[in-house]
Amino acid sequence: MIKIENIHKSFGDKTILEGITGEFYKGKPNLIIGASGTGKSVLLKCIVGLIPPDQGHVYYDDLEFTGAHRDTKTEIRRQIGMLFQGGALFDSKTVEENVRFPLDVLTKMPLSEKVDRVNFCLERVGLAGQNDKMPSELSGGMKKRVGIARAIVNSSKYLFCDEPNSGLDPQTSILIDDLIMDITEEYNTTTIVVTHDMNSVLGIGEHILFLYQGHKLWQGSKDEITESGVKEFDDFVFANKVMQRLKRN
Numbered sequence: 001m002i003k004i005e006n007i008h009k010s011f012g013d014k015t016i017l018e019g020i021t022g023e024f025y026k027g028k029p030n031l032i033i034g035a036s037g038t039g040k041s042v043l044l045k046c047i048v049g050l051i052p053p054d055q056g057h058v059y060y061d062d063l064e065f066t067g068a069h070r071d072t073k074t075e076i077r078r079q080i081g082m083l084f085q086g087g088a089l090f091d092s093k094t095v096e097e098n099v100r101f102p103l104d105v106l107t108k109m110p111l112s113e114k115v116d117r118v119n120f121c122l123e124r125v126g127l128a129g130q131n132d133k134m135p136s137e138l139s140g141g142m143k144k145r146v147g148i149a150r151a152i153v154n155s156s157k158y159l160f161c162d163e164p165n166s167g168l169d170p171q172t173s174i175l176i177d178d179l180i181m182d183i184t185e186e187y188n189t190t191t192i193v194v195t196h197d198m199n200s201v202l203g204i205g206e207h208i209l210f211l212y213q214g215h216k217l218w219q220g221s222k223d224e225i226t227e228s229g230v231k232e233f234d235d236f237v238f239a240n241k242v243m244q245r246l247k248r249n
Helices: 040-048 070-077 095-106 111-124 140-152 170-187 198-204 222-227 231-239 243-248
Strands: 002-011 014-024 028-033 055-060 080-083 158-162 190-195 207-212 215-220
Touching: 002 040, 014 040, 014 190, 014 207, 014 215, 028 040, 028 170, 028 198, 040 055, 040 158, 040 190, 080 140, 095 111, 095 140, 111 140, 140 158, 140 170, 158 170, 170 190, 170 198, 190 198, 198 222, 207 231, 215 231
Parallel strands: 028 190, 028 207, 080 158, 158 190
Antiparallel strands: 002 014, 002 055, 207 215
16 A cells, blocks of 8 residues: 655645645555646656655555655665656667566566566566567557566566556557556556546546646545536546546446
């Protein structure tokens, strides 16, 4: 579990996050949703430690992360897997080298064991035998799957996905959503997904936190969306043309 308490963040005179509190659970996808510019990615970066909050605390299980000693932060970061919005693959490295990168940096595992682990993860994301391909030879969906393989190669306890379906066609988006769901349940990870894709919300939104102008206005599951009672949330859903289909059904 990851818990955040009273997270505030400003850049200059601009307030981005104001008093965000919430919990993210093991074994299920936890979604942070909202329109562009609402602070989703900033909140994710505060949780991961890429930027420090101005106020508040982040807890990984029972460990306070925000003010922790460097060694404690390093140990927690070893257990984090990250899927970046654009895939963030190294263009000069092969698929195998990209997936192996966290093992090269964070472990002293023998090369043969690293390769075995890479092969296992590539097979898990449906890319067995693609080891020697370069990123330029991959489709957008394949790049995202390589990114997922890299995120789980170090047996991560915590998985973060920043707009995993950005730029993908609907069919590939469903494949990525299903893969994130399966891996989360199989490895009992604490998974946090930042998205504005309502199809993803309806597909894997077991626990949802809605941000609006830097405030948390609603949280719940995909089954509770139609009864939120929050105007800003309903407006967001209507804008994505999903609520109409839900109500027709």
